[in-house]
Amino acid sequence: MIAVSASGLTRTFQGGGQALERFTFEVPRGEVHGLLGPNGAGKTTLCRILSTVLLPTGGSASVLGRDVVRDAAHVRRSVGVVFGGDRGVYGRLTARQNLNFWAALHGLSGRALRERVAVLLERTGLTGRADERVDHFSRGMKQRLHLARGLVADPPVLILDEPTAGMDPIAAHEFRDLVAQLRDDGRTVLLTTHDTAEAEAVCDRVTLMRRGAVLATGSPSSVAGLVTSQDRISASGVPAAVVAELVARPEVVVLDGSGGDRVELETSGDTTGEVLHLLVDAGVTRLVRGRPSLEEAYLRLLRRQGMAVDR
Amino acid sequence: MRVLLASLRLQLQLALRSAEVLQACLMAPLLAVVFLSVASLGGDAGLVAFAPSAIVAPALMALWTSALFTAGQSITEDRALGVFESVVASPAPLPVVLLGRMCAVTAVGLIAFASSWLTSGLVFGHWVVVEHPLVLPVALVATGLATATTAGLLAPLFLLTPSARTVQNTLTYPFYLLGGVLVPVTDLPEWLRPLGRAVFLSWSADLLRDTLLPAPPADPWARLGVVLALGGVASLIGTTLLLRVLHVVRSSGSLSHT
Numbered sequence: 001m002i003a004v005s006a007s008g009l010t011r012t013f014q015g016g017g018q019a020l021e022r023f024t025f026e027v028p029r030g031e032v033h034g035l036l037g038p039n040g041a042g043k044t045t046l047c048r049i050l051s052t053v054l055l056p057t058g059g060s061a062s063v064l065g066r067d068v069v070r071d072a073a074h075v076r077r078s079v080g081v082v083f084g085g086d087r088g089v090y091g092r093l094t095a096r097q098n099l100n101f102w103a104a105l106h107g108l109s110g111r112a113l114r115e116r117v118a119v120l121l122e123r124t125g126l127t128g129r130a131d132e133r134v135d136h137f138s139r140g141m142k143q144r145l146h147l148a149r150g151l152v153a154d155p156p157v158l159i160l161d162e163p164t165a166g167m168d169p170i171a172a173h174e175f176r177d178l179v180a181q182l183r184d185d186g187r188t189v190l191l192t193t194h195d196t197a198e199a200e201a202v203c204d205r206v207t208l209m210r211r212g213a214v215l216a217t218g219s220p221s222s223v224a225g226l227v228t229s230q231d232r233i234s235a236s237g238v239p240a241a242v243v244a245e246l247v248a249r250p251e252v253v254v255l256d257g258s259g260g261d262r263v264e265l266e267t268s269g270d271t272t273g274e275v276l277h278l279l280v281d282a283g284v285t286r287l288v289r290g291r292p293s294l295e296e297a298y299l300r301l302l303r304r305q306g307m308a309v310d311r
Numbered sequence: 312m313r314v315l316l317a318s319l320r321l322q323l324q325l326a327l328r329s330a331e332v333l334q335a336c337l338m339a340p341l342l343a344v345v346f347l348s349v350a351s352l353g354g355d356a357g358l359v360a361f362a363p364s365a366i367v368a369p370a371l372m373a374l375w376t377s378a379l380f381t382a383g384q385s386i387t388e389d390r391a392l393g394v395f396e397s398v399v400a401s402p403a404p405l406p407v408v409l410l411g412r413m414c415a416v417t418a419v420g421l422i423a424f425a426s427s428w429l430t431s432g433l434v435f436g437h438w439v440v441v442e443h444p445l446v447l448p449v450a451l452v453a454t455g456l457a458t459a460t461t462a463g464l465l466a467p468l469f470l471l472t473p474s475a476r477t478v479q480n481t482l483t484y485p486f487y488l489l490g491g492v493l494v495p496v497t498d499l500p501e502w503l504r505p506l507g508r509a510v511f512l513s514w515s516a517d518l519l520r521d522t523l524l525p526a527p528p529a530d531p532w533a534r535l536g537v538v539l540a541l542g543g544v545a546s547l548i549g550t551t552l553l554l555r556v557l558h559v560v561r562s563s564g565s566l567s568h569t
């Protein structure tokens with residue numbers, strides 16, 4: 001079953017700005033799906049449309065089979081949203097007061113509400129600070145509270161727009177665990193991020209966006225594989241003769257062979273095995289074999305754009 | 312109902328942590344001092360004759376000012392905090408959330424009335440007797456609710472444009488005059504009276520003053536009904552407007568702008 005889908009989704013703004021241009025994708029139920037793309041690619045716009053706070057100007061989108069325009073009320077009941085960053089909560093209230101309010105907006109009350117809020121505070125590690133004013137929280141703590149707010153209704157679909165921007169590495173790793181838990185619960189998660197390592201770690205599939213349209217979509221490794229289907233080998237402490245031999249082989253692409261005893265190569269198929277044997281036989285122990293990362297694919301696919309934002 | 316109460320509680324919690332409540336609590340007694348001083352220029356007789364007006368007017372003025380403030384602030388502040396999108400994206404209907412928050416001003420009305428009454432007693436030594444203690448609290452609550460829905464009409468305007476603040480500012484003194492807050496509607500020029508009667512405040516002001524006079528108020532429950540009915544009409548118009556404007560900002564993409 002499809003949890004989130006968009007078909008020919010288009011959004012233009014007054015003044016001619018086009019944030020989404022015939023954007024089409026599908027996220028099956030239970031998938032953690034990452035949206036990646038440069039600033040201005042249209043990620044937030046997509047999240048806004050899916051969470052019904054913005055209307056599309058063309059095409060259609062649905063969540064759990066319900067159209068986000070015609071059936072917005074239904075969509076609102078099944079989606080939890082976190083619109084990025086440390087905003088989105090009342091600073092003058094305590095963490096618990098914030099969650100109590102949001103839980104009530106989602107129809108909880110009485111004991112169910114209190115229990116749910118307690119569980120969320122625990123899950124986001126805020127129990128000890130639950131009755132402090134949110135103003136006094138650090139940025140990362142506000143973000144966790146914001147995340148807890150998005151989870152308050154226990155929704156089957158979660159839309160998270162840059163949930164980890166500005167979190168410290170420990171918090172960001174805890175976030176990965178949290179997403180893994182959500183996936184284990186069978187929830188669908190759509191998340192935008194600028195952290196390709198994070199996307200690689202938590203996403204079943206990713207969509208690379210550019211100028212409001214899909215550039216590539218698939219599992220992180222298949223998207224990485226779009227730029228090269230080669231294996232990547234890097235080694236150091238390689239004898240000069242071996243370096244020369246490797247460089248001489250036509251089926252080996254040398255990415256970096258200028259660093260004396262260091263080499264970085266791309267190979268494929270049987271050649272990979274042969275090259276590895278050669279290196280090991282030559283006594284090389286500092287050896288890494290891998291696939292190109294999502295980060296690399298991202299950079300290669302979008303590099304030509306340089307620092308320019310998408311619009 | 313749950314959403315309404317949660318929103319009301321939210322507003323009270325927010326207000327307790329801001330200068331709003333303090334301001335409203337100070338405004339009423341300060342105005343009461345001004346009005347009562349003017350009244351006492353006419354000697355003890357003047358004070359006794361005008362005290363009911365001098366207590367009711369500051370209370371209603373504080374109530375109305377704070378309601379206008381809340382109507383503008385609740386949406387503007389939610390947007391600035393980045394909360395507004397999430398409220399709209401939640402299953403709770405926005406008009407109910409707003410109504411709940413607006414209803415919190417009823418508390419301001421009660422506090423303001425109590426503090427003007429205390430001012431008369433403590434500062435001027437004139438303890439005004441509440442002659443009709445049953446009608447008074449009901450009238451104050453009904454007034455609070457009607458104020459909530461009427462001032463709430465402003466909120467959709469704030470959603471459209473931040474310059475709604477100018478409208479907000481012009482809605483004070485003309486409204487006090489029309490609403491018979493400063494002088495009863497019956498003292499207004501004849502051609503203005505029907506207009507004044509369409510403003511719920513005129514019914515509230517008359518009734519509240521009557522509760523401080525020895526004579527039993529005429530048809531108090533019917534007059535309360537008028538206050539609530541006018542409040543109900545405002546609530547219907549407000550809901551329609553708000554839903555309409557919400558659609559507009561979802562289309563234009565200005566919903567999350569501050």
Ligand SMILES: Nc1ncnc2c1ncn2[C@@H]1O[C@H](COP(=O)(O)OP(=O)(O)OP(=O)(O)O)[C@@H](O)[C@H]1O
Binds near residue numbers: 013017043045046
């Ligand atoms: N309300 C709006 N009015 C006008 N233009 C808008 C509006 N919202 C977004 N845009 C434009 O649409 C484009 C896409 O913006 P969007 O916020 O979706 O990008 P994004 O991918 O989330 O970028 P980032 O990575 O910086 O968060 C941008 O060019 C932006 O200026």
Ligand SMILES: [Mg+2]
Binds near residue numbers: 161
């Ligand atoms: Mg964005």
